[in-house]
Amino acid sequence: MKTSDIGNLLALGALWGGSFLFMRMGAGEFGGMALAGMRALVAGVCFVPLFASAARRTEMRQHWRAITVVGITNSALPFVLFAYAALVLPAGLSAIFDAITPLLVAGSGWLWLKERLSRSQLAGLLLGFAGVLWLIGDNVHIEGSMQSVLACLACVGATVCYAFSVHYSRRRLAAVSPLASAAGSQIVAAIVLLPLTVAAWPATSPGASAWGAMLGLGVACTAIAYVMFFQLIARVGAARTMTVLYLIPAFGVLWGWLFLGETFSAAMGLGCIVILAGTALISRPARIGNRNGVQVEPSM
Template identity: 60%
Template sequence: MKTSDTIALLLLGAIWGASFLFMRMGADEFGGMALAGMRAIGAAICSAPLLLSRQRLREMATNWRPILIVGLANSALPFVLFSFAAKSLPAGVSAISDAIAPLLVALSGWMLFSEKLNATQASGLVIGFTGVVWLVAGTVGFNGHGVGGSGWAMAACVGANVCYTVGAHVSHRTLRGVTPLSVATGSQLVAAAVLLPFTLWMWPARMPGVSAWLAMFGLAAICTSLAYVLFYRLMARVGASRSMVVLFLIPVFGVVWGLLFLHEPITLAMAGGCVVILLGVALTTGMLRLRNRGTGLSEVMTERA
């Protein structure tokens, strides 16, 4: 890759990693639902100029049903679930959990769609999910008295990644011939329309402060709208498989931003879980064996938040 492409890749990882920082900063004052709704609405407004293309309008009109499903699975529901989790979990933990989506895509593809897994990919799944168990157990702190707020927050993170998995399979099987930016723009419009009434209904009684509003604007304009543009330009230049390296950068930057700006400690569960999960992802996606490119995993990042 050229130096400019490497810089773009690092910038994209930093931006997507910062989304967990911004959610952590805004979730308490906005509430999970209102923050998710404002993120979707803001991203839809920022992405509106992309609709000026006749090709994109035609593609969205023709493929509105799968785009509707992708909008729900890859934007609306994950936005809500991750925003809910941000009220209880450190930004770094949420960012690390985001790395399990490729593992779920590979596992569900093998179980539901008879997609083949070689020995390296199967080993990667086992290793990756071992890291998930390590992270969850260390974060929740099971003590025999049930699961508290952190437990429900971790469940929300897992649920968000399950949603990403559904969106990835739908996109891979029904939208392969559609311009990725059309899918991204359409999915943001769907998310905004779906979340708008819930946002109005659950708007906080006390107006959020300046820092919360800045976090929301950063989340919508930078981490969602701008990030899509950067990702698709990068894919066009270096290809989908190389662009997937961003999967390894998001957790790292999420932990770093949480440490620098929120003074979140890096625990053994976070460090160990992150390393083991990313090793599993590397094996499952074929990053450690470049000739084994995996089974459609690049679609995980196509409509990411």
Template identity: 50%
Template sequence: MKPRDTIELLLLAAIWGASFLFLRMGAAEFGPFALAGLRVLGASLFLLPLLWRRGEWAALRQHWRAIAVVGIVNSAIPFLCFSYAALAITGGLSSIFNATTPLWGVVFAWWWLRDRPDVNKLAGLAIGFAGVLWLAWDKASFKPDASGASSGLAVLACLVATMMYGLAASMTKRWLTGVPAMALATGSQLSAAVVLMPLMLWHWPATMPGARSWGAVAALALVCTGVAYVLFFRLIANIGAGNALSVTFLIPGFAIAWGGLFLGETVNATMIGACVVVLVGTSLVTGVWKPTPWWGANRKPS
């Protein structure tokens, strides 16, 4: 990668890591539905002029049905789930579960696209999900707290969100290969906004949220969704999808740092250990780490 690409990759990781901070800052006053709805609505308004400027409106109209479905699966449901999770668990913890997205991507590609994983990917799935079970077991409490949420349900919400991300990756590969990135990004946010707006209005908070929460929503919509999409797709174009996905490994570190710096969130030994296990599994699944199989380590070429 060129130095500029490395800087943009780190910037994207910092932005997406900060999204968990802003979710925590806005969830209590807005609630999950209003927070997720405002996020996709704001991102849509940010991306629409860029789509028009790039001349990709025709691509959105041509593929709008598939893009709409992907938008619901890849944005509406996950954003709602992570907004709920922010009521009960730390941003750092949510970001670790978010790092399991490539694991679910391999599972759905295997099941739906018949893309059978190799030995390294199968080992990665086993290791990664072992880390998830370890972390989830540590937080397996379904007793509601003052916000009405529980850490157990928050963990389930995070896992549902990452499952949806994995499913959306297979949907995109199956239905939308070759569609311009900006059309896909903008259309997915628009469809998510259409779905979430009625729920947002129905669950609008009785007390108007304060300036801090509104600032968090603006940052989520404009920076963590709008700007982040532009950065992500530019990285895919410049360094390839595989290298761009390495941002997955950087997000938890930034999320934990932002949460500790601005909200005083703490990290325990279980979180650190499980995070390492999850990232080892993810590195095998994504091909970042390609160990030599033990049965072929000493094999001589014929």
């Protein structure tokens, strides 16, 4: 890769890792639901100019049902679940949980779609989930509350939604340009979440820092990040772009430490290493044929 492409890849990882920082900063004042809704609304507005193209409007009309499903499962629901978790969990821990998306994509494809996994991929699947259980168990031990358990499960639920969206998009949106799919799904998410956002709007208006976090979340970490993602795929290919999956938790932990004073415990480090090791094994193409390889799209 060119130096500029490596820089863009790092920037993308920084943006998607930063989404957990911004959620943590804004969730306390906006509330999980209102923050998620505003994120989708801001991102959707940023994407509206893309539909000046007649071709993209045609794609949206022809595939609106599938785009609606993806908008709900890949944006609306994960946004709400991660924003809820941000009320309780440190930004770094939520970012680490996000790294299990490739494991869930591979696991669900293996269990329900009969996609074959090599021995190393199966080992990666088991290793990754062991890391998830380790993190949940460690968090329960430290926090000792049901709320923290529910927050961890919300993060896992968000990644389940992402995994479903990957499989669904491959089958129903293969003929749609990726950028049109991303733009349409964000607009759908904004429409779906708007009534709930209004109903859950906080009685006390959020402060300037919370508004800044929300705008950063919607503009930089969602709209701009998706455009960068598809530009990278066009220049360096999907396989190299997927290395951003390893950068998201690293930047999530880094931003939480730098800006929020979060601690990075040895237990979190061990869980992160185990999950990323499992992801690395899962991401390796199987030697028995291309159709057995597992390719995963990033989630944030």
